[in-house]
Amino acid sequence: MAGDLPDYYFRVRENGAVVFRVETENRQRRIELEEIATVNVKNGSVRPHGDVVLSEPDLAAIDDWLNARVAQLAARDVDDILRTVDHLNLTTQWAQSRATDDQLEAVTDALLLAMHDLRGTLVRKKSDRLLKGAAE
Template identity: 70%
Template sequence: MTDLPEYYFRVRENGAAVFRVDTENRHRRIEMDQIAVVNIRNGEIRPHGERSLSETDMAAIRDWMTARGALLARREIDDIHRTIDHLNLTAQWAQARASDAQLEEVTDALLLAMHDLRSVLVRKKSDRLAREAGDGAAGGEG
């Protein structure tokens, strides 16, 4: 049997159920014993049942939470890059291939979504520029 990790994390909506993996039992079967539940959003680590978690358990869980957070952040930005591609493909479709009926079906929803997105992006960019101008002014006074 290949070397298995000591812990298995069953991903859930906001985190994971954490299992300790055991292959050193008399039947040589893989056994998974749930030891905790973790919530990525609020950082909570709850022992499962009446268990207490060792420092090794806690370190493994924290390491997983850090790695998982980084993975989710990479996926999120990748999704945004894919959205940009989809917007470009949608523009090409609307210009070259869409029928009047298809355009009628999607135009209002697309215009509202793009207007909402544009408003958010313009406001956020303005906030960033204002902060940068404020930081530059504060830095020049010292």
């Protein structure tokens, strides 16, 4: 089993991870996790834990994880937005076919304001991209 374990374990937290070195070479043949660093995904900072001096393999593993995590979070963002598009379509179908007058009254103003805000932002961003593309 020990041969199948990775050299590092990343305990994900809200804005990054705590990095552990996985140790299996001991008398009891137990898995031990040695905390070696904290990583912040938002700014890319790596802080060694206590007096730990990070080796090149440590830094390389952390950098690989950080790059993969940033890509994973970006993909999740796009997936969340595509789910929102699906949900908007389902909301339209609900409003058209099943919603009662009271239900529509409860949600209409909030939905209209949110959609107006979203539309304005999307139009402005698209215009910026088109102007930037024309300038290049």
